[in-house]
Amino acid sequence: MDQFAQQLVNGLTLGSLYALIAVGYTVVYGIVQLINFAHGEIFMIGAFGALSTWLIFFGGETALWTLPIMLVGAIAASVLTAVTMERIAYRPLRNAPRLAPLITAIGISIFLQEAVRLGFNDPTLFLSNWNPLDFPSAKQKVPFPQIDVVTGQAFTLGGVTIQRSALFTIGCLVMCAAGLWYFVNRTKTGRGMQAVSQDPDTARLMGINVDRIIMVAFAVGATLAAVAGVAQGLQVTNINFKMGFLAGLKAFTAAVLGGIGNVWGAVVGGLTLGIVEAMAVQFIPGTFGGSPWKDVWAFALLIIVLVFRPQGLLGAKVVDRA
Amino acid sequence: MSSSRTENLAAAHGGKAPMVAIAGGALLILSGLLSWSYDDRILDDISVRFFPIGIQIYAMGLGLVAVALGVLLMRRPAWLDPGKGLRILGIASIVFVLGTLIAIAKQAGGVVNANEGLYVALAGAVLATAGGFLSPEVHIDVRKWPRLNSNVEILIIVLAMALLLFTLAYTLNIEDGAVFGVFLVAVIGIVGGLLGSGLGAYFGFMGGNNRRPLMLAAFLVAFLFPFTQNGSDENMSIATQILVFAATALGLNIVVGLAGLLDLGYIAFLGTGAYVAAMMSTSAFATIGWKPPFLVVMLIGACTAAVFGLIIGSPTLRVSGDYLAIVTLGFGEIFRLAMFNLDGNNGPDLTNGPNGIPAIPDLVFFGFDFGEVHSIAGIPLGRFSNYYFLLLALIAFVILVFTRLNDSRIGRGWVAIREDERAAEAMGVNTFGLKILAFAVGAFLAGLAGTIKAHVDTSVSPDQYIFLESAFLLAAVVLGGMGTVLGVLVGATILKLLPEKLREVNDYRLLMFGLLLVVMMRFRPEGLIASKRRQLEFHEDDEELSELLQAEHLQEAK
Numbered sequence: 001m002d003q004f005a006q007q008l009v010n011g012l013t014l015g016s017l018y019a020l021i022a023v024g025y026t027v028v029y030g031i032v033q034l035i036n037f038a039h040g041e042i043f044m045i046g047a048f049g050a051l052s053t054w055l056i057f058f059g060g061e062t063a064l065w066t067l068p069i070m071l072v073g074a075i076a077a078s079v080l081t082a083v084t085m086e087r088i089a090y091r092p093l094r095n096a097p098r099l100a101p102l103i104t105a106i107g108i109s110i111f112l113q114e115a116v117r118l119g120f121n122d123p124t125l126f127l128s129n130w131n132p133l134d135f136p137s138a139k140q141k142v143p144f145p146q147i148d149v150v151t152g153q154a155f156t157l158g159g160v161t162i163q164r165s166a167l168f169t170i171g172c173l174v175m176c177a178a179g180l181w182y183f184v185n186r187t188k189t190g191r192g193m194q195a196v197s198q199d200p201d202t203a204r205l206m207g208i209n210v211d212r213i214i215m216v217a218f219a220v221g222a223t224l225a226a227v228a229g230v231a232q233g234l235q236v237t238n239i240n241f242k243m244g245f246l247a248g249l250k251a252f253t254a255a256v257l258g259g260i261g262n263v264w265g266a267v268v269g270g271l272t273l274g275i276v277e278a279m280a281v282q283f284i285p286g287t288f289g290g291s292p293w294k295d296v297w298a299f300a301l302l303i304i305v306l307v308f309r310p311q312g313l314l315g316a317k318v319v320d321r322a
Numbered sequence: 323m324s325s326s327r328t329e330n331l332a333a334a335h336g337g338k339a340p341m342v343a344i345a346g347g348a349l350l351i352l353s354g355l356l357s358w359s360y361d362d363r364i365l366d367d368i369s370v371r372f373f374p375i376g377i378q379i380y381a382m383g384l385g386l387v388a389v390a391l392g393v394l395l396m397r398r399p400a401w402l403d404p405g406k407g408l409r410i411l412g413i414a415s416i417v418f419v420l421g422t423l424i425a426i427a428k429q430a431g432g433v434v435n436a437n438e439g440l441y442v443a444l445a446g447a448v449l450a451t452a453g454g455f456l457s458p459e460v461h462i463d464v465r466k467w468p469r470l471n472s473n474v475e476i477l478i479i480v481l482a483m484a485l486l487l488f489t490l491a492y493t494l495n496i497e498d499g500a501v502f503g504v505f506l507v508a509v510i511g512i513v514g515g516l517l518g519s520g521l522g523a524y525f526g527f528m529g530g531n532n533r534r535p536l537m538l539a540a541f542l543v544a545f546l547f548p549f550t551q552n553g554s555d556e557n558m559s560i561a562t563q564i565l566v567f568a569a570t571a572l573g574l575n576i577v578v579g580l581a582g583l584l585d586l587g588y589i590a591f592l593g594t595g596a597y598v599a600a601m602m603s604t605s606a607f608a609t610i611g612w613k614p615p616f617l618v619v620m621l622i623g624a625c626t627a628a629v630f631g632l633i634i635g636s637p638t639l640r641v642s643g644d645y646l647a648i649v650t651l652g653f654g655e656i657f658r659l660a661m662f663n664l665d666g667n668n669g670p671d672l673t674n675g676p677n678g679i680p681a682i683p684d685l686v687f688f689g690f691d692f693g694e695v696h697s698i699a700g701i702p703l704g705r706f707s708n709y710y711f712l713l714l715a716l717i718a719f720v721i722l723v724f725t726r727l728n729d730s731r732i733g734r735g736w737v738a739i740r741e742d743e744r745a746a747e748a749m750g751v752n753t754f755g756l757k758i759l760a761f762a763v764g765a766f767l768a769g770l771a772g773t774i775k776a777h778v779d780t781s782v783s784p785d786q787y788i789f790l791e792s793a794f795l796l797a798a799v800v801l802g803g804m805g806t807v808l809g810v811l812v813g814a815t816i817l818k819l820l821p822e823k824l825r826e827v828n829d830y831r832l833l834m835f836g837l838l839l840v841v842m843m844r845f846r847p848e849g850l851i852a853s854k855r856r857q858l859e860f861h862e863d864d865e866e867l868s869e870l871l872q873a874e875h876l877q878e879a880k
Contacts, residue, residue, distance in 0.1 A: 035644050092844055098644070099578070100843045100847045102584055103843050106793055106796070106836075106839060107837065107840040107842075108836065108840055110793065110836035110839070115833060118830065249648070249652065252648055253648075253652065290668060292659070292668045293663060295656075295659055299652035299656050300656070302649060302652055303637055303652070306637050306645060
């Protein structure tokens with residue numbers, strides 16, 4: 001029983017991370033029917049944004065008050081990247097055949113990874129190795145600052161170990177979900193988003209600035225991904241330029257699992273995927289269990305869902321628009 | 323606004339355009355006879371006057387084409403637009419000269435090392451560009467295409483192919499990375515200038531009239547290529563890599579280019595074939611005891627890949643195309659992870675885990691050992707040359723499958739599905755069956771290529787089959803031109819050859835690759851060598867293009 005509870009906690013932590021990233025896929029997909037393949041990179045850039053903020057403003061300081069500022073830095077970096085990407089790369093392709101934006105997304109994904117790998121400790125990139133901020137090289141794993149209170153001694157609750165960072169991750173998801181609910185249902189822009197996702201042409205006739213709404217969708221996704229990036233950094237204690245690929249893929253799986261286009265589906269799907277993965281590690285018997293196979297089980301789940309319930313757990317808003 | 327200004331400029335000075343272009347070309351030719359650099363140790367010594375070498379010769383080549391285009395501009399044939407060619411050539415020439423300047427500055431330490439020849443060339447390049455922008459706008463009239471005797475046409479094709487062979491052999495033998503880079507720009511300028519002026523469409527038309535001689539000549543060139551290497555295996559190793567890559571990309575082109583299904587895990591099918599071949603080889607590390615002859619292994623590998631294709635395709639092809647992209651991506655990861663994990667500790671021992679299966683022996687066909695050096699007509703042909711011929715046969719097979727399918731009912735069905743699935747279904751096309759067929763055929767061909775790849779590389783390991791490789795395959799298809807054979811061959815060659823030769827910028831390779839994908843999709847989504855139908859798909863409202871295509875169809879029908 002303890003094992004089960006332990007894996008449940010692990011699964012919820014992992015799932016919260018997936019859910020935070022998955023919202024970005026689903027919000028964008030719901031509005032422009034585009035799989036923003038580069039969203040995993042937005043998550044990675046969030047983590048690096050937080051690290052940069054910390055290195056620039058308070059290198060060495062680990063007090064709790066630095067965390068909100070790091071979060072702001074992370075969100076700024078992610079949102080800026082996402083909005084620029086939308087403006088430069090995706091907008092011109094909005095009416096192109098579907099293959100074009102997807103390939104663009106792959107290109108952006110590779111470009112962003114490499115830009116971080118090459119440019120992080122070398123802001124002047126192609127000119128020299130001048131490094132005024134003394135950033136560490138991002139070509140290997142970079143240690144992420146361990147902030148007091150949210151890291152350190154784990155809590156134990158009757159045989160179940162709960163890391164502080166796990167609580168932080170779950171807490172982030174709860175707060176972001178609440179904020180997102182308020183934004184989507186209670187603000188003018190949020191309602192605009194709903195309208196555009198239902199029918200972009202009519203929404204435009206009703207005076208909604210569709211271009212702006214799309215940009216907002218990218219920004220909302222990027223905000224949540226940035227938070228996830230910080231949570232991931234605190235949890236794993238290091239970050240690297242490749243972390244966005246697998247996380248992005250899993251989060252997309254979560255979005256499909258919950259029903260792509262459906263924001264709450266992304267949250268439910270993320271938590272489900274996290275729990276399934278954690279349970280698979282513990283409870284699948286024989287040599288195919290254990291952590292080496294957990295990613296395989298996650299993708300297998302994706303395929304199974306597509307066979308039996310392609311609209312996802314909560315039902316997608318848009319199915320088969322292709 | 324700016325275009326109208328250019329038009330005004332062209333109207334006012336259009337008459338001078340040919341003279342300006344010819345002057346520019348003459349300056350470029352002259353620059354070849356002058357000294358480009360004070361430093362005689364760099365870029366194969368371009369410091370000597372009246373003895374053109376390397377870069378100087380390339381400049382003269384650019385100049386000759388500029389003069390030719392200038393003369394054409396004066397004669398004004400209705401089926402050519404030399405002005406457009408001049409613009410491409412001129413801009414490439416400027417890039418060429420500036421690139422040389424950067425190389426000189428970097429290698430010799432400063433811009434001061436550049437000598438008069440370079441500045442003369444720069445002036446020539448600018449003049450040629452100006453000629454291009456001054457020349458009047460021309461609407462190409464394909465009805466005026468000259469009709470040549472078919473023997474003459476075949477002769478032209480053979481000559482073009484011979485030139486291609488020479489250029490390929492020359493290109494691969496350039497050792498210096500910087501020289502290679504500027505050579506490439508010069509080739510882009512010369513070829514782009516000629517083809518861009520309308521000759522490209524005409525050549526395509528000519529090739530269409532003589533399909534068989536063209537294919538024969540192309541394969542003859544490919545076949546003769548190893549004989550130009552004097553027994554050196556270095557370039558042949560690159561060439562075999564290109565062939566494996568191209569064969570796989572052609573298979574992917576059936577899936578992506580013809581049927582319009584985006585497969586992001588295609589490398590897994592290549593890997594399946596390679597692993598099957600490795601496990602059934604006589605390597606000491608092989609994990610399957612049964613050792614059938616290689617032809618049987620090839621079939622088993624290809625069929626295994628096709629079965630995987632069916633397994634992965636059948637659930638996802640029922641839902642939207644986007645899901646397919648991600649599921650195939652997931653499948654690619656599952657494949658890599660499974661190969662990584664199946665080492666005996668986690669599941670059965672099939673693949674030796676991260677170490678892979680090394681020491682795969684060379685193939686032996688009926689006593690012909692691929693590992694040994696054979697001599698034909700006194701020219702020694704090494705190990706990679708042997709595999710090169712085998713891969714050439716493979717690629718011929720793949721091209722055959724591709725073109726035959728493309729011209730068949732099945733191919734029409736695929737195109738219909740790609741353009742509008744619902745309409746196709748309403749017209750009675752069996753969309754699901756055809757999609758799954760595309761997927762299985764693609765997987766089969768990749769598996770086939772994989773079995774040979776295992777023996778060429780002599781080892782298989784999971785890190786050869788990462789997502790990035792799938793992205794590279796996709797890029798070869800997209801870059802070259804979706805749905806065309808020639809385009810994919812060009813794309814595959816570019817993507818494999820450049821990293822081999824441009825080792826100076828190796829660290830920025832992926833950065834540029836990502837950027838290239840984005841830029842291509844933005845400005846030329848149909849690829850370098852586009853199929854006509856595809857081009858129209860991407861530029862639906864371009865009436866001029868559709869008129870041009872219609873006229874071309876009429877010409878071809880005659």
